[in-house]
Amino acid sequence: MHHDAHPVHGSAGPGLPEILPPALAVLACAGGYLHLVHQARSRNPARGWNPWRTAGFLTGLVLLAVALLPPVASFAHGDFRGHMVQHMLIGMYAPLALVLGAPVTLLLRTLPAPRARRLTSLLHSRPARFLAHPAVALLLSTGSLAVLYFTPLYNATLAHPGWHWLLHAHFLLSGCLFAHAIAGPDPAPSRPGVRTRLVYLGCAIAVHATVSQLMYGGFGTHIHAPIPEVRGGAEIMYYGGDIAELLLAAALVATWRPERRPHPTPGTPHVPGPARA
Structure with a gap:
């Protein structure tokens, strides 16, 4: 049920103490990534580092800064539609660009060999493999929307700044x-x-569409905001989520490489292997 009231935190917007930490964090991430790029090029000038990777990561940081700083942060502070724009940028658009920057690969290229081996072992560990599975990632990202918007959790985050940053x-x-x-x-x-x-x-597309449609109709949602704001936020989730997921599908096609099968040696009979799923 919608409640025709403005968010608990009012509409004053974030001040300098709230703006400075995310701005410094974004700048630190940009500086760290560019430093690693310089190291990778210095160690292996012939191989270098793909500038498109750098552009992707920096684009992700720009999108993150846009979401966390005014005017979007001020809009999100007092309007549910602004919250949804912020959610789309932080949770869907910025992550895709950051991931396409291949930060782990860059780190592996620049770390000393013993540390790179330890990082590789960590990536192959059971907990890491579990978290990196698409089913778990889907549950943590898209599945959490139902918990956020169909329970009192969203309104609780408005009343506690620490929860909001979490x-x-x-x-x-x-x-x-x-x-x-x-x-x-x-x-x-x-x-x-x-x-x-x-x-x-x-x-993920189906869950986003379902949650946004239920939100638009006011079925079971717990959002303390005027109905026009909630419906506007639902539309932003519906269309913004579709665009982000189409971009993710395009990235999947662009980064996919067919597995190379070994060619049989001349004179050796070909023995077919098991069918691929």
């Missing part, structure tokens, strides 16, 4: 996890085949 962190990390599981160029030992990943992406 919500941003959840959107960002779970969005990165899902983008990585579906179309990330970084190594992912537990990543299934393309057809399976497309199924998970289709599930």
Whole structure:
């Protein structure tokens, strides 16, 4: 049920103490990534680093800054439609661009060999393989929408700034996890085949559409905001989610590489292997 009241935190908007930490964090991430790019090019000038990867990561940081700083942050502070724009940027658009920057691959190229081996072992560990599976990433990113908007959790985050920042962190990390599981160029030992990943992406599209339609109709949602704001936010989720997921599908096609099968040696009879799923 919708409640025709403005969000608990009012409409004053974030001040300098709230703006400075995210701005510094974004700048630090940009500086760290560019430093690693410089190291990668210095160590292996012939191989270098793909500038499109750099452009993707920096684009993701720009989208993150747009979401966390005024005027979008001020809009989100007092209007549910602004919250949804912020959610789309932090949870879907910025993660895709960041993941396409292949930060783990860049880190592996620049770390000393012993540390790179430890990082590789961590990526192959059971907990990492579990988290990187598309089903888990889908549950953490898209599945959490029902918990957020169909329980009192969303309104609670408005009353507690710390919870609000935890919500941003959840959107960002779970969005990165899902983008990585579906179309990330970084190594992912537990990543299934393309057809399976497309199924998970289709599930995400269906969940986003269902949640946004229920939100638009006011069925079971717990959002303390005027009905026009809630309906506007639902439309932003519906259309903005579709565009983001189409971009993710395009990234999946662009980053997919067919598996190369070994050619049989001349004179050796070909023995067919088991059919691929």
